[in-house]
Amino acid sequence: MPPPNSCSINAASPDESEDVEPLLRDDTVPPRCCSARFNLAILMFLGFTVVYGLRVNLSVAMVAMVNTSDAGLGRNSSVTHACPLPAGSENSSGAFEQPDGTPQYPWDSETQGWLLGAFFFGYLCTQIPGGYLSGHYGGSIFLGLGVLGTAALTILTPLAAQWGPYWLFALRALEGLGEGVTFPAMMAMWAHWAPPLERSRLITLSGSGSNFGAFVALPLTGFLCQALGWPAVFYLCGGAGCMWAVLWFMLVSDDPRTHKRISQEERDYIVSSVGNQGGGHGWSVPLLRMMTSVPLWAIVVTQMCFNWSFYTLLTSLPTYMNNILHFDLKSNGFLSALPYLASWMGSLLTGILADSLIERKVFSVTTVRKLFTLTGMLPPAGFLLALAYAGCDHVLTVTFLTLSSATAGTSAPGVFLNQIDIAPRYAGFLLGITNMFGTVPGVVAPIVTGYFTEDHTMAGWRKVFQVSAAINVGGAFVYALFGSGDIQAWAVAEEDEGGAERKSSRPVST
Known part of the structure; x- marks a missing residue:
C-alpha cells in the first residue's frame, strides 16, 4: 500500500490506488546523491561511455588505417579540390604519419563503408533476444557480458585488419552481437530500479554515456593514432572495457531487494514507487498485441528516423572532415567530437527538466515525451539543411553540426x-x-553515404545531409500523431487485469 498522502502517476482516485504505480511526496524521497540508484546510473554511464568508444574508434582510425594513394583517393581531383587545402603542409588531408612499421591498407570508399557498417549487422541480431532474456533473468549479467565481449574482441582488431577486410568485417559484426544486448539490459534493470518520477533523469544519465563516449573517443583516437599508431587505439580501448566489466560484476544487482549496500529507506522507496509493474516477465509475452500496438510502432518508426542522421554522423563525420574540409587527424577527431559533447549536455539537462515538468503537474507524461521528441528532431533537421549549404566554411560547418547535435x-x-x-x-x-529496427539505419546509412560520396564531392555530401534532414522531419510527425505515454492494457500483469481498462484509458499524468 502507498504511504498516506502519496499521489499516483495516473492521478487515480483513492479507490483505484492499488491499480497504479504509487509515488511518494518530495519530503519522503531519500537523497539522490550517493544513493544506490544514482550509483547504478553512474556505472551504466561509464559502461556506455566505453562501448560507444569501442563503436566509434574505427571511424577516426580508418583515416589512418587507409593508404590514400593506394586506395586511389589522390587520383581524383575532386577529392583535393572539393574544398581548398588550408595553408600549411601540416594541415592537409594527405597520408598521415604513423610510427615505423604501422600497416596501412588500400581500402576504397565502398570497402570503408561496409567496414563501418559491419558492426550493425551483428548489433541487429541480439537486440530482441537480449531484451527478452534480460526481462526474464535480469539485465546485469547481459549488460556486463555485452561490454566485456565487445571489449575483448576489440583488442583483436589489428590482427583482423592484417588478415584482410573480410576478417575485419566479421570481427566488427561479432562486436555488434556483444553490444546488442546492452541497451535492452539497461532498460530491463531500470524497470526494477527507476521510480516513475525519476525515470527521465536516471535513464538519460545512464544512456548519455553513449554521447560522452563518442566525445571522448573521437579526439583520443586521433591523438593515439598520431602518437602511437592506430593499433594502440584498439588495445587501450579494449582494455578499458575489460576493467569496467570487473567493477560492474562486483557492484551491481538486478533488483533493489537484493542489493547489498542499499539503505532500507531507499529500498522501500523504490519498491513502493515502482509497484507491481517493476517485476520481471515470465517466458510468455503478448506478442500479437504488441505487434498491433500503435504507440509501439510510433516508437519504432521515430527511432529509425532519428537514428538515420545519428549514425550517419557517427560513422561518416570523420571522413567528411578529412576528405572535404581537410582537417588534420588530431583536429578531425576533436571537431568531430564537439557535436557529441553538445548532445550529452542537452540530454542531461532535459532529463532533469522532463522529470520536473511531470512532477510539478505541468504536462502529462505523453505531452512531455512528445515535446522533447519534437525539439530533438525538428531543429536538428533545420541545422542539417543549413550544413548542406555551408560549403567550405569551417566555422559554419562546426557550428551547425554542434547545434544540430x-x-x-x-x-x-x-x-x-x-x-x-x-x-x-x-x-x-x-x-x-x-x-533492432532503430539499428537498421546503422547498417544502411554508411553504405548510402559511401554511394553518395564515392566521388568525394561537396554535392554528394549535400545529398547525405538533405536526406538525413528529411527523414528526421518525417519521424517527428509520426510520433506527434501516434505516440503515447499511457500504460497499455496488454502490459498489465494478470493479477492487475481488472484495472487495465482504467489504466489504459486515462492519460498518464500527475
Missing part, C-alpha cells in the same frame, strides 16, 4: 525512454524490438 540531445527524455512508460514490465524486451 545539441538540440538532438533533447530527445533523450522523449521517445528513447517511452518503452518504460507504455509497458514497464516488458521495457527491456520492447527496447530490444525498437532498438
Whole structure:
C-alpha cells in the first residue's frame, strides 16, 4: 500500500490506488546523491561511455588505417579540390604519419563503408533476444557480458585488419552481437530500479554515456593514432572495457531487494514507487498485441528516423572532415567530437527538466515525451539543411553540426525512454524490438553515404545531409500523431487485469 498522502502517476482516485504505480511526496524521497540508484546510473554511464568508444574508434582510425594513394583517393581531383587545402603542409588531408612499421591498407570508399557498417549487422541480431532474456533473468549479467565481449574482441582488431577486410568485417559484426544486448539490459534493470518520477533523469544519465563516449573517443583516437599508431587505439580501448566489466560484476544487482549496500529507506522507496509493474516477465509475452500496438510502432518508426542522421554522423563525420574540409587527424577527431559533447549536455539537462515538468503537474507524461521528441528532431533537421549549404566554411560547418547535435540531445527524455512508460514490465524486451529496427539505419546509412560520396564531392555530401534532414522531419510527425505515454492494457500483469481498462484509458499524468 502507498504511504498516506502519496499521489499516483495516473492521478487515480483513492479507490483505484492499488491499480497504479504509487509515488511518494518530495519530503519522503531519500537523497539522490550517493544513493544506490544514482550509483547504478553512474556505472551504466561509464559502461556506455566505453562501448560507444569501442563503436566509434574505427571511424577516426580508418583515416589512418587507409593508404590514400593506394586506395586511389589522390587520383581524383575532386577529392583535393572539393574544398581548398588550408595553408600549411601540416594541415592537409594527405597520408598521415604513423610510427615505423604501422600497416596501412588500400581500402576504397565502398570497402570503408561496409567496414563501418559491419558492426550493425551483428548489433541487429541480439537486440530482441537480449531484451527478452534480460526481462526474464535480469539485465546485469547481459549488460556486463555485452561490454566485456565487445571489449575483448576489440583488442583483436589489428590482427583482423592484417588478415584482410573480410576478417575485419566479421570481427566488427561479432562486436555488434556483444553490444546488442546492452541497451535492452539497461532498460530491463531500470524497470526494477527507476521510480516513475525519476525515470527521465536516471535513464538519460545512464544512456548519455553513449554521447560522452563518442566525445571522448573521437579526439583520443586521433591523438593515439598520431602518437602511437592506430593499433594502440584498439588495445587501450579494449582494455578499458575489460576493467569496467570487473567493477560492474562486483557492484551491481538486478533488483533493489537484493542489493547489498542499499539503505532500507531507499529500498522501500523504490519498491513502493515502482509497484507491481517493476517485476520481471515470465517466458510468455503478448506478442500479437504488441505487434498491433500503435504507440509501439510510433516508437519504432521515430527511432529509425532519428537514428538515420545519428549514425550517419557517427560513422561518416570523420571522413567528411578529412576528405572535404581537410582537417588534420588530431583536429578531425576533436571537431568531430564537439557535436557529441553538445548532445550529452542537452540530454542531461532535459532529463532533469522532463522529470520536473511531470512532477510539478505541468504536462502529462505523453505531452512531455512528445515535446522533447519534437525539439530533438525538428531543429536538428533545420541545422542539417543549413550544413548542406555551408560549403567550405569551417566555422559554419562546426557550428551547425554542434547545434544540430545539441538540440538532438533533447530527445533523450522523449521517445528513447517511452518503452518504460507504455509497458514497464516488458521495457527491456520492447527496447530490444525498437532498438533492432532503430539499428537498421546503422547498417544502411554508411553504405548510402559511401554511394553518395564515392566521388568525394561537396554535392554528394549535400545529398547525405538533405536526406538525413528529411527523414528526421518525417519521424517527428509520426510520433506527434501516434505516440503515447499511457500504460497499455496488454502490459498489465494478470493479477492487475481488472484495472487495465482504467489504466489504459486515462492519460498518464500527475
